[in-house]
Amino acid sequence: MQPTSETREDDVEHDETFExxxxxxxxxxxxxNFAPDADIDDATLEEIIEDATLAPSSYNLQxxxxxxxxxxxxxxxxVELAFGQEHxxxxxTAVLVAGHTTPKTADRVxxxxxxxxxxxxxxxxQTKEQTVEMYAxxxxxxxxxIRNASLAAENLLLSAHxxxxxxxxxxxxDAEGIAEFxxxxxxxxxxxxxxxGPSGGEEPDQLPRRSVDEVLHREEY
Numbered sequence: 001m002q003p004t005s006e007t008r009e010d011d012v013e014h015d016e017t018f019e020x021x022x023x024x025x026x027x028x029x030x031x032x033n034f035a036p037d038a039d040i041d042d043a044t045l046e047e048i049i050e051d052a053t054l055a056p057s058s059y060n061l062q063x064x065x066x067x068x069x070x071x072x073x074x075x076x077x078x079v080e081l082a083f084g085q086e087h088x089x090x091x092x093t094a095v096l097v098a099g100h101t102t103p104k105t106a107d108r109v110x111x112x113x114x115x116x117x118x119x120x121x122x123x124x125x126q127t128k129e130q131t132v133e134m135y136a137x138x139x140x141x142x143x144x145x146i147r148n149a150s151l152a153a154e155n156l157l158l159s160a161h162x163x164x165x166x167x168x169x170x171x172x173x174d175a176e177g178i179a180e181f182x183x184x185x186x187x188x189x190x191x192x193x194x195x196x197g198p199s200g201g202e203e204p205d206q207l208p209r210r211s212v213d214e215v216l217h218r219e220e221y
Contacts, residue, residue: 024162029203031166034090038198039070044163045093048196051159052097055151059131061109063100064149066156067182068093077181082173082193091166091197096178097153099145102187103135142189149191156194166199 049066057063069078070093078094079086088094110128113119119127135141153169160167170193179190 020162024158028158028161029166029206030168031199031203032087032168033200033203034087034092034166034195035198035200036090036092039092040165040197044165045196048156048159048163048165052152052156055148055155057148057151058144059103059109059127060112061100061103061105061131061148063103063105063145064152065098065100065184065188066152067096067098067184069096069182070094078178078193081178081181082170085170085172085195087168088193088195090200091168091195093196095156095194095196096182096190097149097156097192097194098179098184098188099149099191100188101135101138101141101145103131103144104187106132145189146191153192153194156196160196164199166195166197166203168195169193170195 045068052066053062053064055064069075072089075089075092075094079088082088106128110119110124113127114121114124135144157167157169173190173193175190178193179188182190184190
């Protein structure tokens, strides 16, 4: 269900530092312990996808699609295409996050920029032209798909965790095979496959992470 503006304002007033969001981020795990006899209801699934669509994207072009597989026989095929990762079947839901390699939402989105008063028509037209030209390059187009869809995938993972569900992202799958199996258009590429389902209980402790001192570089590498 879409939160109302009043609800959002109340949330901010209640916890303006978003401590619960930080807790969700720091406690999320790539769960492999699913409850195979439990299912996600459609309303929850749709709310998770809605949360995924709130991710940032280049010029708000939102170049992502979500293909959900829950049919048992089709899940068997997804497991095969994911090189035998059985937890997909246990989860009961597989979500392929895919990305557009071309800015095919540009007409609609740049109209929205002008309608909102955020750009005048001339600026929007010039920006749209530059964006379409930039992503016409094959490498740039693929980067565009992967970077933006990956942001949406992370939102999906955090939303699932915040709702007490388990979710595991995977990039180990037959990309061409799954694109063909799920009928992706030629200008849409598979980015992340996510096993999503009710948690089966405790997960192992998180493995050590590289420290901030090791990974933080100031001004240059």
